[in-house]
Amino acid sequence: QTQLQESGPGMVKTSETLSLTCSVSGGSFRLFYWSWVRQSAGKGLEWIGHTQTTGKTYYNPSLKSRVTMSLDKSKNQFSLKLSSVTAADTAVYYCARVEGPSFCGDAGCLWYMDVWGKGTTVTVSS
Amino acid sequence: QLVLTQSPSASASLGGSVKLTCSLSSRHSGAAIAWLQHQPEKSPRFLMSLDSDGNHDRGDGVPDRFSGSSSGADRYLTISSLQSDDEADYYCQAWGSGIEVFGGGTKLTVL
Numbered sequence: 001q002t003q004l005q006e007s008g009p010g011m012v013k014t015s016e017t018l019s020l021t022c023s024v025s026g027g028s029f030r031l032f033y034w035s036w037v038r039q040s041a042g043k044g045l046e047w048i049g050h051t052q053t054t055g056k057t058y059y060n061p062s063l064k065s066r067v068t069m070s071l072d073k074s075k076n077q078f079s080l081k082l083s084s085v086t087a088a089d090t091a092v093y094y095c096a097r098v099e100g101p102s103f104c105g106d107a108g109c110l111w112y113m114d115v116w117g118k119g120t121t122v123t124v125s126s
Numbered sequence: 127q128l129v130l131t132q133s134p135s136a137s138a139s140l141g142g143s144v145k146l147t148c149s150l151s152s153r154h155s156g157a158a159i160a161w162l163q164h165q166p167e168k169s170p171r172f173l174m175s176l177d178s179d180g181n182h183d184r185g186d187g188v189p190d191r192f193s194g195s196s197s198g199a200d201r202y203l204t205i206s207s208l209q210s211d212d213e214a215d216y217y218c219q220a221w222g223s224g225i226e227v228f229g230g231g232t233k234l235t236v237l
Contacts, residue, residue: 035226045162045170045217047226058224094169100221103158103177111221112160114185116169
């Protein structure tokens with residue numbers, strides 16, 4: 001059974017870079033895409049990006065200029081770096097496994113997050 | 127651009143049932159979606175994937191009280207025999223043009 005665990009600083013200073021790591025245990029690391037999602041207080045879920053061991057990445061266009069995702073296959077870990085953070089980046093950050101493609105049709109295929117980490121709270125302050 | 131629209135809130139009685147709706151933008155009316163449950167202080171939980179014909183695959187351990195259906199651009203999540211811990215935020219999610227999109231979520235209150 002695949003399990004995911006986020007780790008990283010709980011506090012980051014304004015304008016600095018937020019760095020988080022997700023450790024994956026159980027299951028195959030190479031076969032899947034891996035994702036970061038966040039939720040700010042009182043708001044909904046916001047997708048940050050997907051990454052895969054082939055190096056393929058997809059980023060949320062609204063965050064793309066500040067996001068870098070990478071993987072360490074030897075450690076079954078993937079990471080998130082978000083630069084130039086502001087208070088608006090204060091959120092609970094979740095890592096997740098991406099399953100798919102499924103239900104492929106004329107409208108494309110579905111990729112979805114089926115296994116989630118517990119989440120880690122990151123506060124941005126000056 | 128893919129947009130998923132959900133009502134902000136819903137309520138239903140303990141032991142009853144409720145049908146939540148996720149509406150896809152018209153250009154993407156044939157897309158499949160996933161339903162997620164997000165209980166307070168927990169991480170999101172995958173409930174099921176659901177296509178435009180109403181075919182759905184539940185996640186591991188998800189009881190059959192949770193079912194999915196579709197009509198046109200609308201995707202539904204029906205929860206029957208409501209329990210108190212079904213009180214949660216429910217999100218739909220879909221993939222389009224290299225972007226993962228979430229609906230705004232529906233906060234379900236169990237009365």
